[in-house]
Amino acid sequence: MQENRLPHYDMSVNTTGCCPRFDPAGWDGQVLHFNDKPFLRATTRSENHVPQDMAEVFSRVNAHMQQAGAFDPDNFIVLSHDPSAETGEHFFAVSKPVPDEEMVELSGDFVTRVFDGPYQDGPRWQAEMEAVVRARGAEPDRIFFFYTTCPKCAAAYGHNYVVGVAEIPAQAG
Secondary structure, three states, X not given: OOOOOOOOOOOOOOOOOOXXXXXXXXXXXXXXXXXXXXXXXXXXXXXXXXXXXXXXXXHHHHHHHHHHOOOOOOXXXXXXXXXXXXXXXXXXXXXXXXXXXXXEEEEEEEEEEEEEOOHHHHHHHHXXXXXXXXXXXXXXXXXXXXXXXXXXXXXXXOOOEEEEEEEEOOOXX
């Protein structure tokens, strides 16, 4: 895979008017190579890992990305993880800096795995991503999840696809 590129996310099928239908083809078992890949970083408040202000934060971020012309539909992903039970951290791939938002860069190799099931399976998905990294001879560090649709759209489409994205530490084979 080319550096700083992602598998194709087809946004053309959107019967809900909210989230596009996610096609998992091409996303499972990929190795993503990031070299100073630009992301917008945002945080959400949670209660016991349940987001409380995600809609507001994502709406603000998406509006700022659109205004800045930084949204790239051919290079779309939002990497999420919970640094604590009270905080969610989200990294939105962007094509250029977005005013009034925190910008960061990610570098490294990341392996993907596609899951389909209820959000309550999150701990199992986390354990599976850790096992994927360990199978490569390293201890897991950063593990993110790409929630491809909101809960309402997942119900409408009949699938709750979530892509696990785990960093492969440099010492791994």
